[in-house]
Amino acid sequence: MTATEEPQTISPESAEKRDLENAERSLIDASARGPVLTFFTTAIFWLLVSCVLGFIASLKLHSPESLTAFGFLSYGNIWPAYNTAMIYGWCSLAGMGVATWLIGRLTRVAIKAPRILQLGAWFWNAGVATAVVTIMVGYNSGLEYFEMHKAARACIFIGYLLIGIWGLILFRYRRQAAPYISVWYLVGAFFWFPWIFGTASLLTSMPQIGGVMKNVVNAWYQGGLFNIWFGCIGLASAYYFIPKVINRPIYSYNMATTGFWSWIFLSGLTGMTRLSGGPVPAYLVTISIAATILTIIPLCTVTTNFVRTMKGHTSKMIYSPTLRFTYVGTIAFSLAVGLAVISSLRSVDEVTHFTSWNYGQVHLMTLGFFSMVMFGAIYYITPRLVGCEWLSRTFIRLHFLGSAYGAATIIGLFLLSGLAMGQTLNDSTADQPSFYNVIQNGAAYHAVKTYIGYVIFGLAQFIFAVHFLFMRLRIGQPSGEPTLFVNPGEAH
């Protein structure tokens, strides 16, 4: 319980009711303990792995002569391994952990047979490990963000089925009649993922389907992966924790409905902007551009809803780590969608396409939005599972600063170097710059990104991992009072 949640005066009946609810909650939390902690622990392991891989990959972009002794450290192997560890390792596992806990809380059902979820988590982990190792030793399917070997895909899919189907069964037993907004988003994400993952695996491994159709499927898959899978789990978490921590309902239920449906219907159609100008029928790209521009609707409703809910309560970010991480994450979400709208326009895309701008966009979604929201959720959930509070507010503060500034540096420099590259690439003046100038223009940004962005971000995640390890070993503050940045009394 955060301090802000406690009501001032309570009648005896409502006190009894509250005690009952609290007892029920702790039962549900206890049932989720095993799987959720497995998800979090393995996710944080992959987060550390991806920080190291990301640093090496970024290093290669400006110092190509470093670490050249082994083939598996080559940029073409490290970069996809980094993305796989980040997307399927850290982001997906953390997301499923938070989703499991949320489903228990929101449907008020204790998780039955939690070992099934744990088994699913280990299958998923085995898949990610296989994927990262095979990519590093030279297997590559040729499809971006979906490079993994068939064996890894099968492992991940089996893992997912165990987790997803079990989640669905639990949803059937729910005791909360009307599903809360977060539940809609979770249903969206958990329904969508097996379909895109399964369809993409099937279609890309069929020999009958060749040529650019594979790239079309891949672009569609990426759209679903980033917008629906990560977008929906992240928003589900934000819609739960923001109202929870500030202890007031979400500003508008209608707006949330509009935001949800428009996001689900539109963002699934945005994938083809990745093939803009490419060898595919122009109408496909045009549909995606139109859909991307229309995501202004969910962008506005979701943003307004969060901002209005937080109105008058932004000062609570001083105290609550969960709120600070989550709210910063939602701001990154709005930025990511806004940026996607702007860069889908053909005139902008002409410059930014084929540059590291697209990496900036992906990192804004995964590091800026999703990871921040997940950190916020993990800070809230873990104490309720292990029975003690976070050890050190300084650790949390350092983690926040490192994550926010590190991620901002990484994202910002990907975007800036993309703009610089795009400008030179499309310079049509009489002395057209040579392509070597294009590369030189990008290199300076990458150096700063490596030594400042990835180092700061990586150190922050190391602190976070150590802190989490303490929690698992039950080294922390005594249960009851949450670890806040500042205790409410000290603020003024």
Next chain:
Amino acid sequence: MEKPSTLFTGVFGAFAISCGAMVLIPYSQFGGLQPQYKWEEGQSQPTEVYPLDVSQEGKSVYQSNGCFYCHTQQIRDEQNGLDIERGWGPRRTIARDYLYEEVPLLGSTRMGPDFTNYGTKEWRNEPADDIKKPAKRDASWIYLHLYSPRTIVRDSKCPPYRFLFEKKKIDGAPSPLALPVPVEKGYQILPTREVEHLAQYLLNLDRTPAVDELKVEVKPEAKAEAKP
């Protein structure tokens, strides 16, 4: 909206629309794409077929080393970027160009030059009159570039692929394939079979033949530069 059935139906509907519009319709449209034949009167066989279904062993080397993360293989049209003006190809690429490729390695980012038409003589990566332009980009040029990119292109950010080469003792006369790089006395650096395939693959990249989809003539300047 409150009802879970509405939720499930809605989410499924959204997925169906997305999958239908982005995957099924395009598949029905160009899933059965055929190569382009040119017939001359009186001939029983087509005189020209494009593209040809040739096996490309080097493509798997290109793919497994992740070359496509930095090198695209797609050209946009003139209204959309300066790919053609840069000398990377005479026309935009279309679906038919990749007809026989199991997975076309289109790429999404250009940390290095585009390779759509790397094998053609017209391909260049610098202004047409740049002194940096090498006289010939042949297999031995590619070997040297892969072994040590910056000895040959000063500003390159391409990583070296020394693990694709082997150091062998000179047995009798040095091999004609030996790379002109500093090496221990009595030894030579030789390309492996993998890198030979890779070079062959790169030198075969040619998506310049005129196609029916683009009725526009191939730019005359691009033709004029053909043989310097």
